[in-house]
Amino acid sequence: MTHGTHPLHCNRRQLLALAAGAAASGPLAVLAQIPTSFATRPVRVVVPFAAGGATDVITRVLGERMAQRFGQSVVVDNKPGGGGVIAGEAVAKSAPDGLTALLGTTSTMLSNRYIFKKMPFDPLTDMTPLVRVCLAPIALVVTADVPAQNMQEFMAWIKAHKGKLSYGSYGIGSHGQLACSTLSEVAGADMAHVAYRGEAPMVADLLGGQVKIGMGSLLSLKAHIDSGKLRALAVTGPRRVPLLPDTPTFAEAGFKQDALSIVGWLAIAAPKGLPADVARQWAEAANSAVASREGMARIIAAGFIPVDDDTPAKFAQAWAQEGPIWGRLLQAAGVQPT
Structure with missing residues (x-):
């Protein structure tokens, strides 16, 4: 009986060949793709909006795929209210072990600190930026x-029509207000701002003719653009949106002011003090899911631009650079902290 082919007596080259063959098929193929994970129990992702909205749906879709990477289930915890402050505080005050994260928006992670006088946490100093999952441009529309x-x-x-027009946005301090305020200033149009409590009532008034100009998400506007009831003129951000490929960016149309060039995002953040290796695992899992x-x-389909190559370092740099820009824009638009 020879022992040359028995695993215990293989030479190094034979062992590597056997391992490669086994990893290419069967259960070992799965195990070989799963890195050592920080997730020793289910991971919680807090969403600052009610279930059923775009952010919630995207979180659930990505969570299913991240769960495969983590080797643990990903539980979506909806904590609406307070302009996102309730959800943000819940995450900021959690243990920095990687088991709790926030999937929020630019508003909940950045501009809130310039809108509210008192917050129970500071997003820029009490949270660890992990990764952006998509850019969230908004569109300027007019009635037909x-x-x-x-x-x-x-x-x-x-x-x-100086002094005779008004524009709608989905709230005081919203990106829509900041962008339209900038356009009004550039044109010397003296347009009035009509702040709605969300996009649905704004869109209803656009369709009813109460206002003729508005800015909002493509998710809310796309069906009405397709029907011809609204006309999209431009979108914010650095590149065109897949859902409206024929609509130029403001920059392409010749407008490069901050309020028109900057773009919101959906992103993941964790409590301050998260270890770098855990942050890296989160970024890799999110990029793979996106x-x-x-x-x-x-x-x-939600009108966003996917981001599948972000890193904690790149996101942290963008977070630090964009925060003051949103602050200046809000101040220029006359938004006073409350």
């Missing part, structure tokens, strides 16, 4: 009876 077909015609139209067929499809 507005004669402007592009941004140049729009600016000429609002200038010619890159999946289901992740990409859901994000694009």
